[in-house]
Ligand SMILES: Nc1ncnc2c1ncn2[C@@H]1O[C@H](COP(=O)(O)OP(=O)(O)OP(=O)(O)O)[C@@H](O)[C@H]1O
């Protein structure tokens with residue numbers, strides 16, 4: 001259980017305070033320093049256990065950069081991140097092991113993140129070994145594969161023998177096998193066909209409802225947010241311009257940029273209507 005502070009308010013699982021990230025031109029010449037571009041500005045974010053937060057914004061808004069900061073893959077130029085009250089910043093693999101066990105990641109291009117020389121079994125096992133996770137790894141691997149709806153025959157396959165959607169599910173299984181408290185997912189649904197999308201959405205539902213896993217789900221397509229996230233943040237030009245319950249954001253978008261995203265989401269076919277009454281697995285058995 002997460003702790004409480006002196007005011008009895010729950011301590012957030014993850015907290016970002018005033019994050020800035022600047023992009024410096026390659027040259028160190030003094031006159032060029034003035035050309036540094038700010039790609040994230042004054043980001044404040046608080047994530048509670050089990051919460052599902054959507055992060056949307058047009059291409060180049062800074063979504064992946066923010067995720068990289070939250071993952072301590074990159075350092076912020078200003079501001080701080082804490083997880084359960086502990087400071088988080090880039091450090092050695094060993095020093096960050098506690099954090100990697102709690103906070104996992106589905107990369108934007110998952111297929112490219114898989115080592116082509118490794119079997120699916122070894123790909124899912126590798127983080128369990130690297131992070132010294134105790135317990136029965138074989139059971140965790142089988143369970144993760146089941147949860148993403150991949151047949152066990154794929155365990156011996158290498159990434160080159162997988163379709164894009166299958167490789168994406170292996171990347172998701174790698175994160176899921178660690179049973180993280182927070183999962184940061186960068187466009188986890190793009191590249192998946194509708195039945196598999198529904199399956200992954202159901203998995204995220206189950207993880208947050210049954211296991212108390214929190215999520216930050218990035219999508220440039222707002223249409224997935226009502227189904228997936230109770231709260232949605234809009235990032236524009238490196239700043240959070242909205243942070244509201246998803247329903248309220250759709251009903252009355254406050255900013256022009258949000259209105260455009262909501263409009264685009266309504267123009268798209270509505271995959272949200274596929275869900276929630278019947279479990280995806282019953283609708284679409286996936287292998
Ligand atoms: N390594 C880099 N070198 C140069 N510019 C970068 C680099 N990384 C990010 N940027 C710039 O930072 C800004 C934010 O990029 P980021 O990848 O975070 O956007 P995004 O919201 O994830 O976009 P997308 O939806 O296309 O994935 C962009 O303007 C991008 O050009």
Ligand SMILES: [Mg+2]
Pocket residue numbers: 063064065108186
């Ligand atoms: Mg991105």
